[in-house]
Amino acid sequence: AQSVTQLDSQVPVFEEAPVELRCNYSSSVSVYLFWYVQYPNQGLQLLLKYLSGSTLVESINGFEAEFNKSQTSFHLRKPSVHISDTAEYFCAVKGGATNKLIFGTGTLLAVQP
């Protein structure tokens, strides 16, 4: 069975500062990894994903995540955040024969001016 751990429930950061949101997973099989973002009162939006190939994946709005198999991690980073990045971020894993996503508990990114 797979599981996902997001240790930080909330990350406060000042605007234009760098940020890293941590995600670790557990799985006995190869996995696909995802970051979803949820803005207030909205559904989940796919931010980026790792399926295969390059271990560094990027989104169109400046976020990136690196798949590290040895550390079973998929941390999300952005070098300079904006107020508009304030949202909850969910890491998810999908692996083996199952089609369901297993989500972490989410990290609230709170960007302050």
Next chain:
Amino acid sequence: GAGVSQSPSNKVTEKGKDVELRCDPISGHTALYWYRQSLGQGLEFLIYFQGNSAPDKSGLPSDRFSAERTGGSVSTLTIQRTQQEDSAVYLCASSLVESNTQYFGPGTRLTVL
């Protein structure tokens, strides 16, 4: 193109009543998923439909919960004899069968009084 749509966006009901939640997947997506997002349990998988195959119901929390998918498109999640612990946001997602990427709708917020 149009994304996943869900209706109603909000539903308030009394304990013991039955409710139906609807999901319209992205056109052409043959895989459809239901998840539940609640404060206590985070994001949980409920059920998965793929074409004409038997659905994966492994995430349904009790026999009060059921879902169907008519004509390989629209899906309805039914909760019978609602309880207060059923209060949550119910999210629907869809994907192409050959894709590992799920796209989510805006959700239905269910409140059981």
